[in-house]
Amino acid sequence: MGSVLFLVHFLFMFWFFVGGRCLSTLLVLENFTLGLMDFSFFLVLDVLSVGFVLFIFFISSVVFLYSSYYMGRGPFEVRFRVILLLFVFSMSILVLSPGMLGVLLGWDGLGVTSFLLVIYYMNVRSLRSGLITVYTNRLGDMFLLLGLYFMVKNLFSSLEVFLSGKYFFLFFLILLGGMTKSAQLPFSSWLPAAIAAPTPVSSLVHSSTLVTAGVYIFIRYYFIMRCLMLGKIFCWVRVLTRFMAGLMAYFERDLKKLVAISTLRQLGIIMFICSLGEFSLCFFHIVSHALFKSLLFLSCGGLIMLIGGDQDIRFMGGFSFMLKFSFLLVVISSLNLVGFPFISGFFSRDTILELSSLFEYNLFVWFLFIFSCIFSLVYRVKLLHWSFRVTVQ
Amino acid sequence: MEAPVSGSMILAGVLLKLGSYGVLKLLIIGGGFVVYLKALLGGLSLVGVSLVCCLRIRQLDVKIIVAYSSIVHIGPVLLSFIYGFEFGVMRGNIMLLSHGLCSSALFYVLNLGYERQHSRRLLMMRGGLVLSPVLSYWWFFLCVGNMGCPPTFNFISEILMMWGLFYVRYTFILVIFLLGFFVGVYCVYIYEFFNHGVMLFNLGFCSIRHLENNIIFVHSFPILIRVFFVGECI
Numbered sequence: 001m002g003s004v005l006f007l008v009h010f011l012f013m014f015w016f017f018v019g020g021r022c023l024s025t026l027l028v029l030e031n032f033t034l035g036l037m038d039f040s041f042f043l044v045l046d047v048l049s050v051g052f053v054l055f056i057f058f059i060s061s062v063v064f065l066y067s068s069y070y071m072g073r074g075p076f077e078v079r080f081r082v083i084l085l086l087f088v089f090s091m092s093i094l095v096l097s098p099g100m101l102g103v104l105l106g107w108d109g110l111g112v113t114s115f116l117l118v119i120y121y122m123n124v125r126s127l128r129s130g131l132i133t134v135y136t137n138r139l140g141d142m143f144l145l146l147g148l149y150f151m152v153k154n155l156f157s158s159l160e161v162f163l164s165g166k167y168f169f170l171f172f173l174i175l176l177g178g179m180t181k182s183a184q185l186p187f188s189s190w191l192p193a194a195i196a197a198p199t200p201v202s203s204l205v206h207s208s209t210l211v212t213a214g215v216y217i218f219i220r221y222y223f224i225m226r227c228l229m230l231g232k233i234f235c236w237v238r239v240l241t242r243f244m245a246g247l248m249a250y251f252e253r254d255l256k257k258l259v260a261i262s263t264l265r266q267l268g269i270i271m272f273i274c275s276l277g278e279f280s281l282c283f284f285h286i287v288s289h290a291l292f293k294s295l296l297f298l299s300c301g302g303l304i305m306l307i308g309g310d311q312d313i314r315f316m317g318g319f320s321f322m323l324k325f326s327f328l329l330v331v332i333s334s335l336n337l338v339g340f341p342f343i344s345g346f347f348s349r350d351t352i353l354e355l356s357s358l359f360e361y362n363l364f365v366w367f368l369f370i371f372s373c374i375f376s377l378v379y380r381v382k383l384l385h386w387s388f389r390v391t392v393q
Numbered sequence: 394m395e396a397p398v399s400g401s402m403i404l405a406g407v408l409l410k411l412g413s414y415g416v417l418k419l420l421i422i423g424g425g426f427v428v429y430l431k432a433l434l435g436g437l438s439l440v441g442v443s444l445v446c447c448l449r450i451r452q453l454d455v456k457i458i459v460a461y462s463s464i465v466h467i468g469p470v471l472l473s474f475i476y477g478f479e480f481g482v483m484r485g486n487i488m489l490l491s492h493g494l495c496s497s498a499l500f501y502v503l504n505l506g507y508e509r510q511h512s513r514r515l516l517m518m519r520g521g522l523v524l525s526p527v528l529s530y531w532w533f534f535l536c537v538g539n540m541g542c543p544p545t546f547n548f549i550s551e552i553l554m555m556w557g558l559f560y561v562r563y564t565f566i567l568v569i570f571l572l573g574f575f576v577g578v579y580c581v582y583i584y585e586f587f588n589h590g591v592m593l594f595n596l597g598f599c600s601i602r603h604l605e606n607n608i609i610f611v612h613s614f615p616i617l618i619r620v621f622f623v624g625e626c627i
Contacts, residue, residue, distance in 0.1 A: 039549070079526070090543075104552065105543040112542050115581065116533075119589055122522065127589050131581070138577035142570055149556050 067200035087113040091209040100151040111137035118197045129193035136190040140180025147173030182214030185241040199301030206263040207294035242268030246375030285348040292336035299329040313386040398504035406497035442468035446575040491547040498612035520592030525600040540580040546619040
C-alpha cells in the first residue's frame with residue numbers, strides 16, 4: 001500500500017514539474033441537474049491543488065510505511081489501513097475538487113473517518129476524545145453544508161449582488177466551518193483530544209490532512225477573505241488561539257499533547273497570515289509545517305514506543321545517549337518549529353513575522369502575536385530539556 | 394414501536410411513505426385550500442421536529458431512538474411538500490426513498506442485537522466490534538447513511554432538502570442547522586454505544602449468519618448505488 005502511494009506520488013511529481021507551472025485544467029463529470037442545483041463533479045488541477053496533493057501523498061506514503069512497523073501485525077491491521085486510506089482519499093478529493101459536491105464529499109468523509117481512527121484503540125479515553133472530535137466536526141460540517149449554498153447555480157447573477165443581499169451571512173458560515181476544521185479558538189478543544197489516536201494517524205491529521213482542510217478552503221475561496229474584510233475581524237481569533245495554546249503548552253506534561261498544542265499554534269500563524277490576505281505565503285507555511293510536524297510526530301512516536309508507551313515527559317531523559325538518531329530528528333524539527341535560520345521553517349515564519357508588522361491593524365493583536373512567538377521558543381527549549389537531559393529519573 | 398421486527402420495518406419503510414403520499418394527494422386535490430394552512434402545518438412540523446431532536450438524545454431504548462429518527466426525517470418532507478412546489482415534491486420523494494431503505498435496515502440490524510441480547514437497552518450492549526466486526530460494519534454504514542454522509546444516497550437527499558428549504562425561506566436555517574447537527578449526534582451516539590466501550594454482558598454473542606447479512610446487503614446496496622443514478626430516479 002505504501003508502494004502504491006509512492007508510485008502515485010512520483011507520477012504526480014513528474015506531471016507537476018514537467019507539465020508546466022502555470023497549467024490549470026478543469027475536468028467536468030456531468031452528474032445531474034435539479035432545478036437550480038447543478039450536481040456535476042469536477043476536478044481542478046492547478047498549482048495549488050496538485051502541489052497540495054503531492055505533499056499529502058508524500059507524507060501519507062511515509063506514514064503508511066511507518067505504520068506497518070508501528071502498528072505491528074495485529075488481527076485488525078487491514079481495517080486500520082483501509083480506514084487510513086479512506087481518510088487520505090477523502091482529503092485528496094477535497095483538495096482536487098473544490099466544487100459543491102466534491103467539497104462536501106471530502107469534508108464529511110474526513111469527519112467520519114477521523115472519528116473511526118481516533119477510536120481505533122478500544123478504551124474509554126480514546127472513545128471520549130473521539131466523541132469530542134466527531135461532534136465538533138459535525139458542527140463544522142453543518143456550517144459548511146449551509147454555507148456552500150452560495151454555489152447553487154443561477155441563483156445570483158454575480159458576486160456583488162450576493163454580497164449586498166441578505167445572504168451575506170453564508171460567507172460567515174463558511175468562515176465558521178473552516179475555523180472548526182482548523183481548530184480555531186471556540187472550536188479548538190478537539191485537536192488536543194484527538195491525540196488519543198495511534199501515532200501514525202496523529203502525524204497525518206496534524207500535519208497535512210485534517211487541520212489544513214479549513215485553511216485550504218480559505219485559500220480556495222479567497223474572495224471571502226479578500227472582499228469583505230472579514231479577515232481583519234478574525235485576526236483576533238487567530239492570535240488568541242495562538243496565545244492560549246502557548247499558555248496551555250507551558251503547563252502540559254504529556255509529550256504527544258505538547259506536539260499537538262504546537263500544531264494549534266502553527267495553525268494560529270497560518271490562519272493569521274491567511275486572514276491578512278497573503279495566500280501564497282500561507283500555502284508555503286502549510287507545506288513546510290506539514291513536513292516538519294509529521295517528522296516530529298513520527299520521531300516522538302518512536303520514542304514513546306521504545307520506552308514502553310509512557311507519554312509523561314517528567315519520566316523521560318537521557319535520550320541523547322541512547323537514541324542518537326531520534327534525538328537528531330526531534331532537534332531538527334524543533335529548530336524548524338522555532339524558525340532557526342536557513343531551514344524551511346525559518347523562511348516561512350520569518351517572512352510571516354516581517355509581513356505581519358507591515359499591515360494595518362490593532363497594535364494589541366501584534367503584541368500578542370510577538371509574545372506568543374517568545375512562548376514558542378521557551379516551551380520548545382523546555383521540551384528538549386525535559387526529554388533529552390542527562391540525568392535519568 | 395412494540396411491534397415485532399417485520400412490523401417495524403414495514404412501518405418505517407412503507408407506512409410512513411403512504412402517509413406522506415396521502416398528504417401529497419391532499420395537496421393536489423385541495424391545493425387552493427392548503428395555502429391558508431401553510432403556516433400552521435409548517436410551524437407544527439418545525440416545532441415537532443425540534444422537540445423530537447432534543448428529546449431523542451436522552452432515550453435509552455434504541456428502538457425509540459430509531460423511531461424518532463423517522464419523525465425527524467419525515468418532518469422536513471412534509472414541510473417541503475407544502476412549501477416547495479414542484480421541486481419540493483421531488484426533494485420529498487428522494488428523501489422518502491432513501492430514508493425508507495435506511496431506517497428499515499436500521500430496524501433490522503437493531504433486532505439482530507436484540508435477538509442475541511434480549512434487551513434493547515443501550516447500556517447493556519457495548520463492545521460489539523470485538524465480537525462481530527461484520528455487524529459492526531453494517532452498523533457504521535447505516536448510521537452514517539442515516540446521518541447523511543457522502544457515499545450514500547441519503548447525502549444527496551439531505552443536501553437537496555436543506556438547500557431547498559433554505560431557498561424557500563432563509564429563516565428556516567436555524568431549524569435546519571439544529572436538525573442536521575442532532576441527527577449526526579445521535580447516529581454517532583448509537584454507533585459508538587453498540588460497538589465501542591467496555592463490554593459488559595455480551596458473552597453470549599455470536600456473529601451474524603449469511604441470511605441476515607444478505608438481508609442487510611439488499612437494503613444497503615441501493616443506498617450506495619443510487620448515488621450515480623439520481624438523475625434517473627427523479
